[in-house]
Amino acid sequence: MTAQDEKPPFLYVVVCAAGIASGVGKLIAAARERQWQVGVIATPHAMNGFFDTAAVEAQTGRPIRSAWRRPGDPRPFPEPDAVVVAPATFNTINKWAAGIADTLALGTLCEVSGLGVPIGVQPCVSATLAAHPAYQDSLIRLRGMGVRFGSPHDGADGEEFGWERALDLVE
């Protein structure tokens, strides 16, 4: 294979409905600088005003995916070389660990867990929710599946969210 045949690596960015999601453009800009092609998959809740969807589509050059494609439609994104979930909510982390696939984001996460590609997660979960035993069990289960976690963020104002750290986790 020549250098010209090599496709740029493709990164899935899964966005959940946490307040901090409004900053996801920082992650996409950093990923583009690191030569990733980016496809965003957002939860249905995240599409409901949590980030600027038009700006993200302009940044990635691709429509955001949030719903399942129709049978017979082609897959809109290529297979991923890596996946980051940022921000990751309490809800999505617990459902993913439990194997629930009732949104495209969750179905994708459950599926890519078996692909062997690196998966990095930046949770945004309050300390009180993080203390729930189901959440602690979910972290153990996902870590056991090889999923990599960045340092937790509790959504408090003034604290920097680790957008670039999410990329470091998969490189």
Ligand SMILES: Cc1cc2nc3c(=O)[nH]c(=O)nc-3n(C[C@H](O)[C@H](O)[C@H](O)COP(=O)(O)O)c2cc1C
């Ligand atoms: C303004 C706002 C901010 C929120 N921030 C968070 C958050 O930081 N972390 C979290 O786990 N849930 C947060 N939630 C609650 C989630 O949106 C809710 O649990 C939702 O079901 C998550 O859906 P998803 O995991 O499918 O994106 C927030 C809700 C609202 C309305």
